[in-house]
Amino acid sequence: MIRKNLFSFLFIIALLAACSGANEDKADQDAAGKENADENSEEIEVDKGLLNVEITLPATFFEDEEDLNKTIADAEKDGIEATKNKDGSLTYKMSKKKHKEMLQEMKTEMVSTIDEMKNGEDYPSIKDITYNDSFSDFTMIVDKEAFENSFDAFATFGLGLSGMYYQLFSGVDPEGYEVKITVEDAATKETIDEVIYPDALEEMEEEEGEGEDQGHAGSHTVG
Incomplete structure (x- = not known):
């Protein structure tokens, strides 16, 4: 979901x-339909x-x-x-x-979003975000204490989805693509966390399903 x-x-x-x-001129389009x-x-x-x-x-x-x-x-x-x-x-x-x-526009939007994440007010613990050309590898540089006492970890969710989407529409093999997000402490260069997509999405969906199952089970408990 x-x-x-x-x-x-x-x-x-x-x-x-x-x-x-x-x-675009319709003459540029191939008339053959896709199976x-x-x-x-x-x-x-x-x-x-x-x-x-x-x-x-x-x-x-x-x-x-x-x-x-x-x-x-x-x-x-x-x-x-x-x-x-x-x-x-x-x-x-x-x-x-x-x-x-379309890919260029996606790239432009992603860069704009990343700039907003590190320069805006929504994620104050994030000091910088670096990334590679294919948006498959991100490093979020943060103030560790502020990061761990906030909800700024949600930023990894947006980066993960955007990176996955860009790769898929670029033609990367859906069986082998991934996006890695490393969270690094600005002061010590220590790795605080590492999130891999799409694995993280699958884990979230599993947890969501388990929560729903527990809710159904609880609804049948007689007090």
Whole structure:
């Protein structure tokens, strides 16, 4: 539930931001349709052809049929072909130029968000954030005492999701990608914490499921 809602939200924001400024010529799009994705797949598929790039999102990324239809309509308003597959997944088709623009816009938004995290007022313990070009490795440099006595650890969540998303839409193998976030004490250079995504998401979902199970069990307890 956590991954589905946030991924869907982040993708729509990035997609619309990247495509709002330009309309691609329909002649640049390949007429061949994409085969339906495996109904058991829960991965983003990126197919880079000679002229076009196709990105397939699994059905689990959408809340319901209405959500899926709205996503299609929004994409088509911005000149991106969107096809609903029989298994409920959604395939976007765009020119390589459009795909490059989308990735650049995602990168720009990520850099802006990172700058806000380290320079804004929302995460006062964070002194700096460094990262590599593929957004697969981040180091958060923090004031240890302030960090451990605040909720600033939530910043790793945003970095992890953003990094995962950027890699997947760049075409990184969904079976092998990861984002590592190291939290480092500014004074001693000591590693305070290390978070690996998507492992952290899976752990969160497991904990969420266990909490729901315990809640159901508790509701049957007779006092």
